[in-house]
Amino acid sequence: MENFSINDIFATKGIEYLVIIAxxxxxxxxxxxxxxxxxxxxxxxxALGILTANILRIPQGLFYSKNHTWIHLExxxxxxxxxxxxxxxxxxxxxxxxxxxxxxxxxxxxLLAKIEHNSKLLKIFSPISGKILKTNSMLNESPExxxxxxxxxxxxxxIKPSNWIAETNSCFFAEDATNWATKELEKVxxxxxxxxxKHSHEPSMLTLQDGGELRNxxxxxxxxxxxxxxxxxxxxxx
Amino acid sequence: xxxxxxxxDRGSKSLIRFVISELKPRGKxxxxxxxxxxxxxxxxxxxxxxxxxxxxxxxADASQLHPWGLWISFNVITGVAFxxxxxxxxxxxxxxxxxxxxxxxxxxxxxxxxxYSFYAGALILDLGRPWxxxxxxxxxxxxxxxxxxxVAWHFILYIIAQFIEFSPAIAEWLExxxxxxxxxxxxxxxxxxxxxxxxxxxxxxxxxxxMAKAKIHPLWxxxxxxxxxxxxxxxxxxxxxxxVGSICQKVFKNQLKSDYGDSYKNIVFGFAKIxxxxxxVYLFLRLLVLIHSQQWALINTHIGYWFLLxxxxxxxxxxxxxxxxxxxxSMLLIHIASIMTIIGIILNRLNVSMIxxxxxxxxxxxxxxxxxxxxxxxxxxxxxxxxxIIYRMPILRxxxxxxxxxxxx
Amino acid sequence: xxINRRDFIKTIGIAGVTLTVGxxxxxxxxxxEKEIEFSGILIDTTLCIGCRTCEHVxxxxxxxxxxxxxxxxxxxQPTEKQLxxxxxxxxxxxxxxxxxxxxxxxxxxxxTGCLTKAMKKTDEGPxxxxxxxxxxxxxxxxxxxxxxxxxxxxxxxPKIQKCKMCFERLKEGKKPACVENCPAEAAIFGxxxxxxxxxxxxxxxxxxxxxxxxxxxxxxxxxxxxxLASVPFEKLGFKTNLGATxxxxxxxxxxxxVPVIFTVLPALLLGMHSASKSENNKIEKEESYE
Numbered sequence: 001m002e003n004f005s006i007n008d009i010f011a012t013k014g015i016e017y018l019v020i021i022a023x024x025x026x027x028x029x030x031x032x033x034x035x036x037x038x039x040x041x042x043x044x045x046x047a048l049g050i051l052t053a054n055i056l057r058i059p060q061g062l063f064y065s066k067n068h069t070w071i072h073l074e075x076x077x078x079x080x081x082x083x084x085x086x087x088x089x090x091x092x093x094x095x096x097x098x099x100x101x102x103x104x105x106x107x108x109x110x111l112l113a114k115i116e117h118n119s120k121l122l123k124i125f126s127p128i129s130g131k132i133l134k135t136n137s138m139l140n141e142s143p144e145x146x147x148x149x150x151x152x153x154x155x156x157x158x159i160k161p162s163n164w165i166a167e168t169n170s171c172f173f174a175e176d177a178t179n180w181a182t183k184e185l186e187k188v189x190x191x192x193x194x195x196x197x198k199h200s201h202e203p204s205m206l207t208l209q210d211g212g213e214l215r216n217x218x219x220x221x222x223x224x225x226x227x228x229x230x231x232x233x234x235x236x237x238x
Numbered sequence: 239x240x241x242x243x244x245x246x247d248r249g250s251k252s253l254i255r256f257v258i259s260e261l262k263p264r265g266k267x268x269x270x271x272x273x274x275x276x277x278x279x280x281x282x283x284x285x286x287x288x289x290x291x292x293x294x295x296x297x298a299d300a301s302q303l304h305p306w307g308l309w310i311s312f313n314v315i316t317g318v319a320f321x322x323x324x325x326x327x328x329x330x331x332x333x334x335x336x337x338x339x340x341x342x343x344x345x346x347x348x349x350x351x352x353x354y355s356f357y358a359g360a361l362i363l364d365l366g367r368p369w370x371x372x373x374x375x376x377x378x379x380x381x382x383x384x385x386x387x388x389v390a391w392h393f394i395l396y397i398i399a400q401f402i403e404f405s406p407a408i409a410e411w412l413e414x415x416x417x418x419x420x421x422x423x424x425x426x427x428x429x430x431x432x433x434x435x436x437x438x439x440x441x442x443x444x445x446x447x448x449m450a451k452a453k454i455h456p457l458w459x460x461x462x463x464x465x466x467x468x469x470x471x472x473x474x475x476x477x478x479x480x481x482v483g484s485i486c487q488k489v490f491k492n493q494l495k496s497d498y499g500d501s502y503k504n505i506v507f508g509f510a511k512i513x514x515x516x517x518x519v520y521l522f523l524r525l526l527v528l529i530h531s532q533q534w535a536l537i538n539t540h541i542g543y544w545f546l547l548x549x550x551x552x553x554x555x556x557x558x559x560x561x562x563x564x565x566x567x568s569m570l571l572i573h574i575a576s577i578m579t580i581i582g583i584i585l586n587r588l589n590v591s592m593i594x595x596x597x598x599x600x601x602x603x604x605x606x607x608x609x610x611x612x613x614x615x616x617x618x619x620x621x622x623x624x625x626x627i628i629y630r631m632p633i634l635r636x637x638x639x640x641x642x643x644x645x646x647x
Numbered sequence: 648x649x650i651n652r653r654d655f656i657k658t659i660g661i662a663g664v665t666l667t668v669g670x671x672x673x674x675x676x677x678x679x680e681k682e683i684e685f686s687g688i689l690i691d692t693t694l695c696i697g698c699r700t701c702e703h704v705x706x707x708x709x710x711x712x713x714x715x716x717x718x719x720x721x722x723x724q725p726t727e728k729q730l731x732x733x734x735x736x737x738x739x740x741x742x743x744x745x746x747x748x749x750x751x752x753x754x755x756x757x758x759t760g761c762l763t764k765a766m767k768k769t770d771e772g773p774x775x776x777x778x779x780x781x782x783x784x785x786x787x788x789x790x791x792x793x794x795x796x797x798x799x800x801x802x803x804x805p806k807i808q809k810c811k812m813c814f815e816r817l818k819e820g821k822k823p824a825c826v827e828n829c830p831a832e833a834a835i836f837g838x839x840x841x842x843x844x845x846x847x848x849x850x851x852x853x854x855x856x857x858x859x860x861x862x863x864x865x866x867x868x869x870x871x872x873x874x875l876a877s878v879p880f881e882k883l884g885f886k887t888n889l890g891a892t893x894x895x896x897x898x899x900x901x902x903x904x905v906p907v908i909f910t911v912l913p914a915l916l917l918g919m920h921s922a923s924k925s926e927n928n929k930i931e932k933e934e935s936y937e
Contacts, residue, residue, distance in 0.1 A: 011532065012529050012530055012532055015529050016526055016529055016530060019522070019525055019526055019529060020526070023522045027518070030518060031515075034511060034514065034515070034561065034564065034565070036565075118499075118500075221500065290803065291803060292801070292803060293799070293800055293801045293802045293803050293805060294783075294798075294800050294805065295800025295801040296801065298800075300785075300798075300800055302724070302726070302727070302788070302794070302797050302798065303794060305785035305788040305789055305798065306785065306789065329916075332920065333916050333919050333920045333923065334919065334923050335920075335923040335924060335926070335927050364784075365782050365783045365784055366781075366782070366783020366784070366785065366798060366799075366800075366805040367781055367782050367783035367804070367805065368782060368783070369782075370763065370779070370780060370781060370782040370783075371782050373763045373780050373782065374762045374763050374782075378763075378780070379763050379764040379765075379780050380764070381760075381761050381762035381763050381764045383758075383759045383760075383895065383902070384759065384760050384761055384762040384786065385760070385898050385901060385902065386760060386762045386784065386786045387762035388902070388905060390762060423653070426654055426920060427653065427654045427657050429916075430654070430658070430913050430916045430917060430920070431657075431661070431913070433912070433916055434908065434909060434912045434913050434916070437908060437912060438905055438908055438909070441901070442901070445898055445901035445902075446786075446789075447789070448897040448898040448901065449756045449759070449760060449789070449790040449792075449894050449895075449897050449898055450789050450790065451792075451894075451897055452792050452886065452888070452889060453789075461897070461900065464901050
């Protein structure tokens, strides 16, 4: 009853203050966790990662062709073939399509596969000749494997080479590969500036952040004309 | 058609001809959606004729103890929460200059404008003596002490503000260059005005129930109801925009630029993060309110379990989904979270205005099928107009060429 | 920059208008001693014999159908056709009759919530409804703690029906119909101040006969209709948990905040807009130097 017994309208204030302290305490870690970058390089659209030679993966025991494919001969005599890390850093996540079926014979320089992003595509040509033994079915289900593990699970073909020694002569190996990759990056920068001038795009749309380094997934938002130019400049070496 | 003609040069005759030609439907007329929604709208028109001829009681189950039925509880109190995307988005784009969200502003403002217009219309349908609605407007008798007076006025002013924000698109459609310039210069003023109005009337909807203290269940009633309604309108509005935007992406895909998909994904991820933070705050607020009311013992009742379902099932769970979806960039998870949030908001608003309102009244109020038909057709009519405008005006697609580059939406 | 100036003027204009109008909401008007005081009705349930004459004459005076041959019960409410009803309660073997109608609160929730001023607290005391202003929003029904206003849902020209304390008759110097025709004088009419004195005197004179509380003296800030009873009021269907706070106070905080938000928020938003715009301009200028 009113006015006849104690009525404390602030009875719960103590608990409320405790809840507020808890809220503030949880808010900071909550905010931090929310903003922490996802380590997987899968969807890096918002990440303004800087593409320099330091972050490229270049395992030293593999042969790298000028067309940005790698090959590795295993003890069994079968070679694995795939795309190198620099290429996938440039394109970002792509859709991959095999063009050769197991059992077919290919020659060096044949069209092996296509990678595609939003109806922009790049053709991949073969660095060696041989007989295709297997294609990687896992790539159909998880195309991001090309980006995450290009040298491991992201292999494209298993091939039995017919002329290994002669054809890998023109490939890069070990330290040469690292030097070549560094030079390629510089070449990509020049290429983009020139391409920019050619197709008159806004400079801001492009790439150059602090220090003039490239943005990750450089090509992914650039238009088809730039992709065609890139094909001619970087992937069509014979 | 002349692309460089000013609206004054065009002349009024050709303008009328232009508008009439635009009234023709585009695309197939007899799609399943059109047929079903058309029938529902026609049915509701019949119901409305009966309602006005014979009185509200002939179509609605409004009783003396439950005066507000579905049209107010659902279309007005819940629907307006969902139109909250407009003020959140204009705040982000025009005040905070977050350019990332620019491409979706027009669609959001259009949706908000149509929502308020249609739901204000739904409110008029519910009025017993609608011919007197002119009284609080023209100053015949201002009931200044009433929260409803404030809400009503804000609705009117806000509809005008949103129309002005949206009007550059109309000017672009009518090819009126000078008009467009004038309208664009008004944008920032109307945005500021609109955000202020929104803050007040979103919380005002909560304040409407302040005097119903004895009738709303203590787990829902509190003096903080206005703040809770305001915060929940933030994530309600954004969730609806995620859903509506994704549907628009599918339906109108031939209007969109080829990289719209990428930028839209980024926008959705951004929304997910904002919703997560807003829901975090909201959950803590509800906890504080619960403690403050000293009514936590009531959770151990049947209606207490319903309360827990609303908060834990349809606020906490989508909150977690939003965080997970944002961190792992999963569009699917974010869409599921949005839909669950929408259900949660509907539950909350219906609880406060209908379900927890006189919850122990044995003559509980169940809406009649006629009320439901009219409620649904208000939303369907809104969608029809929305679609009509998107097909014809530059909402989702690029502005016409004569619009200067830096002003392009 | 022309845009900023325009917005500045607009903001100041809006702020100025709000402050002018807002003052009406904030400042409590200084009232001189008003000559007219509230009238009220005192209903002494210990005297009521349940004859229901009040129901008859109420219907007659207001032009409503006479439904008083209906059975009386303990949960009857006033309806859109019956503005006052008698309820019967059986307490400890005794039959107690209680007349139920609009309480004509000192600070009525219905009138505060009415956005067209159709519901109005008159200076004389009764809370009345005027048809030519009402738009039928039924907000008054939501607000009333006693659930009194009733709406004519089945009429295309619906009215809100509730007891008006026979306001027309009061203007002619007569008493409300129910009071004038009560054979047991259970209901008496007078100035509210006097009625409270009378009620207190009755309790003091016969302390065993009455429950020591005047219902309506302080409930929801005081009502124009007061009740005396011989048993606690909960047993007679009265709501006793309404508190003494006048109902308009519950929406006071929100309404008081409105002018403040209207002045502070636009200025704040304008400031944020300028700040973020100048940040962007700075960044763009830096980029163009590269």
